[in-house]
Every structure is written in structure tokens, then in C-alpha cells.
Amino acid sequence: MTSPQARRPIVAANWKMNTGPDDGAKLARAVAAQGLPFARVDVVLCPPATGLAAVAATVRSTPVAVGAQHVYWEASGAYTGEISVPMLAGLATYAIAGHSERRQLFGETDLDVQRKTLAILAGGLTPIVAVGESLDQRDAGQTLDVLRSQVTLVFEALSPDETSASVIAYEPVWAIGTGRNATPEQAQEAIGWIRDTVAEVQGSTAADQVRIQYGGSVSPDNCDELLSRDGIDGALVGGASLDAAAFAAIVRAAAP
Ligand code: PEP
Numbered sequence: 001m002t003s004p005q006a007r008r009p010i011v012a013a014n015w016k017m018n019t020g021p022d023d024g025a026k027l028a029r030a031v032a033a034q035g036l037p038f039a040r041v042d043v044v045l046c047p048p049a050t051g052l053a054a055v056a057a058t059v060r061s062t063p064v065a066v067g068a069q070h071v072y073w074e075a076s077g078a079y080t081g082e083i084s085v086p087m088l089a090g091l092a093t094y095a096i097a098g099h100s101e102r103r104q105l106f107g108e109t110d111l112d113v114q115r116k117t118l119a120i121l122a123g124g125l126t127p128i129v130a131v132g133e134s135l136d137q138r139d140a141g142q143t144l145d146v147l148r149s150q151v152t153l154v155f156e157a158l159s160p161d162e163t164s165a166s167v168i169a170y171e172p173v174w175a176i177g178t179g180r181n182a183t184p185e186q187a188q189e190a191i192g193w194i195r196d197t198v199a200e201v202q203g204s205t206a207a208d209q210v211r212i213q214y215g216g217s218v219s220p221d222n223c224d225e226l227l228s229r230d231g232i233d234g235a236l237v238g239g240a241s242l243d244a245a246a247f248a249a250i251v252r253a254a255a256p
Helices: 023-033 047-059 102-105 110-122 136-139 141-153 160-164 183-202 204-209 224-225 244-254
Strands: 012-013 044-048 065-068 093-096 127-133 167-170 211-215 233-235
Touching: 012 093, 012 244, 023 044, 023 047, 023 244, 044 093, 047 065, 093 110, 093 204, 102 183, 110 127, 110 141, 127 141, 136 141, 136 211, 141 183, 160 183, 160 204, 167 183, 183 211, 183 224, 224 233, 224 244, 233 244
Parallel strands: 012 044, 012 233, 044 065, 065 093, 093 127, 127 167, 167 211, 211 233
Antiparallel strands: none
């Protein structure tokens, strides 16, 4: 069994539809200058597509990695407005799939998330696969079923090695951008269910190795209690990641 300590924490910033190339580069420069514990935690910045080149150039000589917020699964062709994984060469080493805003606002389905995850892995990038229940689903006692179904549909299509190399973000929909974070107990319980599901689908080695973040209103005020919990391998951070000092505090809290 891999001990939880053996999984390297990962903190990713999802800037959503904020920042262009210039202010994105400025924010990336500010993050890289925060004196972060890069030896103990992976740090990823996910700017909007138009900022990828500027941010990638800014952090090139630093340990900060860059991720895309969205990709399409086909490699090229008549898909106006879309960006493929091969088009991210030299720009990004991570890509998010299944963010709840993509699911809710743009109709992304579990099957889409599976296709995107396979394409991200095939292109040599690391997927950050976001899953999570809505408030209605939680109130109806369906959280475990929702997470099991979302995780199974993506990870049954992968190999155990691809699963180990992936990152999962547990992001309860009701906690994203609301200022209402899950309690450490809720996050730890749900992440435990996700890891159990990965074990059912891909075996215990993959389940021990896959990194599972918590995301949903993580801030400098709540990051210590969330990220000190066993099994929570870092965070996916939206709003607070637009402030370099706030994001740095979260990265430090994730470092073992
Ligand atoms: C997110 O966008 O993935 C997120 C968790 O946002 P916030 O931290 O603002 O809730």
C-alpha cells in the first residue's frame, strides 16, 4: 500500500474566465515569486486559453506548471472554437476535465469527460478530473451514488497506470464559488468514497496512487483544516487563486 505521504500534494489554480495574456503573466510571475515549497508540492496554474502562451513563457524557468481549463477530444478538424490536446504542446502539461461549470453551463456529460480524459492522457498530459454532487443530490442522500457513477464512467476506460497518473478533484457543486466550503469531514468522507470506487474499478494500487484534491471555496482561512486531513492530496482553487498571496497560503498548507 502507498502511504498517503507518498502521494505528492498538488494545488491547482483555476482562473476561470479571468485574466488576459498580460495580467495572466503578471499573476503567474507573482505566484512564482512567493517562495513556495516546490520540493514538496506540485503547483499548477490554469489560465484561460488566450493566456496559456504568456503564462507558460513566464513560468518556463520555474517549477510552476501550466494547465488548460478545457480541451476537445478530437486532435484537429472542423470544430470551431475548440482547442485540442496536441495544440497545447509546449504550453500545458495538465488539463481539467469535467469541471461542474462545464457540466452545468455547457452540457458536458460523463461520456464527454471520459473522452476528454482519454485524449489528455493520449497527448501525454495529466488530467485533473473534476467530480462532485449538487446540493439537491447531497440533500437526497445521493452523494455516494453520484460520485461512484461519475468516477466509474471515466476511470473504467483507463488502464491502472493511466489512473495512477491522473488527478481527481472532488468538487461539491454547492461549494464552488459560494464561499461555503465542505467541512473537512465531508471532504474526507467523499474522497474516501472516490478512492474506494477507483479501487473497485482499477484495483488498490491505482487507488492508492491517484491523487485526489478537494475543491470548493478553499481559502487561506479554511485551507489548513482541509488540507491537513489524510487522503486530501491538495486543492483545486478558483476565486482565491486570483490573489497570489492567498493562493500561496493554500499551497503552503498543502505541503507535508
Ligand atoms: C473551481 O473553480 O474549481 C473552484 C473550486 O472555485 P472556488 O474555489 O472559487 O470555489
